Structures are given as C-alpha cells and as structure tokens.
Amino acid sequence: MLLRDTVIKVDLDDIAYNMDLIRKMAGSAAVMPVIKANGYGHGAVPIAATLMKHGASYLAVATLTEALELREAWPDYPLFILGHTPDRLLPLAAENRIVSTIFSIEQGRILSDLACKTGRSVKAHLKVDTGFHRLGATDLRQMAAVCRLPGLDVEGIFSHLALAGSEENEKQYRQFCAVIQGLEKEGITFRYHHLADSISAVDDPKYRMDMIRPGALVFGLRGFHKGFLPVRQALTFETRISQIHRIRKGEGVGYDYLWTAPADTRIGTLPFGYADGYPRSMRGKGYVTIRGVKCPVVGVICMDQCMVDLAGVPEAREGDRAVIYGNGRNNTMSIAEAAELAGTNKNEIVSRLAARPPRVYIAGGSAHSIPSSVSAFRT
Incomplete structure (x- = not known):
C-alpha cells in the first residue's frame, strides 16, 4: 500500500x-550498465533484474556501499565499482567478489596479498588517466607491475573521456590505445577494454571497443552530440493536490510572500518539495501538469510542499493528479526540460531524487510498489 500521494513511477x-537498443548498438561489445546513485534515482535493486535479463554483462556502481546493496540482492552477478575504494576496504570488496577499480601499485598489492592468503584470484580493472585528471594511473611501468602481481587478475583496463570536443576525445582515445599497446609489448593483455559512456558510445562506434558503460541511456535520457538512439524516458514523478485556496489579487503565497497574486485566483498545495529532490531553483520557472494544463509553481518551494497557480484549470479539484516530471507529451515537463530550467544536467535531476517518494514499478501493464524483499524482481 502506498503511504504517500507523491510517487516515482518507473x-x-x-x-x-x-x-535491447543498446545491446543491438553495441554489437559484439559487452554492455555494463551504470546504476550508481540508486540507479540514477530509479532504484538500483529493482531495475537490476531487467538489465540482467536484457543482456548486462556486468552492473557498475560508484561506491562499495552501492555494490554491497546489489550483492545482497544478487549473490552471484558480476559487479564493478567505477570509483575509488579506500585501501582498508579493498579486502571487503574482494571477499564479496566485487571487482574494484585500481590505479596504484599499493592497491594492487593489497588485493594480491589477499589472493595469496586465500588461494583465490581477485579481479580488478586498471584505470588509466588519459587527461580527465580525476582517477587513474599514468606510469606505464607501474601499470605493468600491477598487472604482474601474483593472484591479481586485472581483467580490464579503462579510462573516461572528458567530452571536451571531438579533437580532445580523439586525443584521449589515442593515448588510451598507446597505453594498451605498451602493455601488450610487455606481454600483458586484458579481457575488457572500455572507454565509452552513454554519449561517446552513441556518437562514435570506435570508442565502444569491447565494452561500453551506458548510464543515462539505460533510463532513456538522451544527451548525444552527434548520434541518435530512440530510447524512452522510463521515469514519471507525480503527486496529487492536497488543498485548494481561493486568494485575492495582491495576496501573497509562501515564505516571505515572494509571489503575490496578479488577480483573483485559486492556489493548489502539492505535497512535494526540495526534500524529495525537486530543485529549489525551480521557483518562478517550474510547473506541473494537471488535467493536461501547465500550472506554474508559485512562491518559494518548501522542503515538503509547494504551491501552484490553478488559474488555467478552473475545474481542478483536491485529489487531482499532478505530473511533476513526465515524458514531455501532453504538456508534461520532461527530465530534459527540468534540467534546462534548473540550470543543470539530466543526470543531476534524476540522481537527486530522494528515497522518500515511494517507487512504483510497471511491467507488462501491471504496477508494483517497491517490496520489502527484492524477490519480486528476481528472474
């Protein structure tokens, strides 16, 4: 049973x-969906089964805590941590058969020592800094030394494009290939070579190599510079009108009365706010859709509530559905439009969605609220 009117539907x-579109595009390359930040706000654990069923070779997250949540739900599926795992926690990742990113000889030695003690090899992927200057190794000799450590299976090598333009992308790609070739001369090879995120995987086939890491693309959020893939936005954010107020011209609404009515109107109070992940900066810009009509958000957006002007929809009633984020059709605000209005990108809009709004999952036309057990989503 849903305990709030404000819900996120996936x-x-x-x-x-x-x-399916991504797998077809990838061809022979493996697909490792990135479901960090609670699956970009969609719910990592509940969507995992769908991704597995439709061709995910790995599931990637950013942190050990995110990986452990998935490991509890999926004891045997390949999991990969894209970000930094502190040295003290590398053994915990390895013990749970979670593949870590490494970029130093010290990290490699920790995992190698564990492998030698347990008699079981430990997998890792080597991160190369090709110019992003976020994480990654730069010394070829040190990389080779890491790969030769006993018991350490460095099955993958990867980097990340800064997406600073075609020329810079090409420069990073060439540098990454040079590192791979340098290691191959030392007799070191890898099962996986990966560079491409959602944007670069669509824009340039050569960046797909033999593994891609789609994130936003999985959820239907497009941000391509050149290419196109007709993905579908999977998320809808909606609520219902709590109360309707009749106010007169000149009366204020919300904190500090920063909005005053230009004419007699009706104001609808909606039970969502910035604590649910809605940008506070949407004041004076945002709107919700009620009965197919755009209703502007007025006044300061509160932590738990906000108000909208119902002047354009006089038939609106308490309890009516209000779409906060839709797919852009029927006068609803898409994630892309929300990002533009808030002055950010689509990934931030969805990843900032809080856990507080319950998630409802739709499959085959049937809706299911998030269960206390993930068994309902296992295949």
Missing part, C-alpha cells in the same frame, strides 16, 4: 526496450 518495459 516503467521496466521502457528500460528493457532501452537495453
């Missing part, structure tokens, strides 16, 4: 459709 059929 269409698993859309995610399946998107994954």
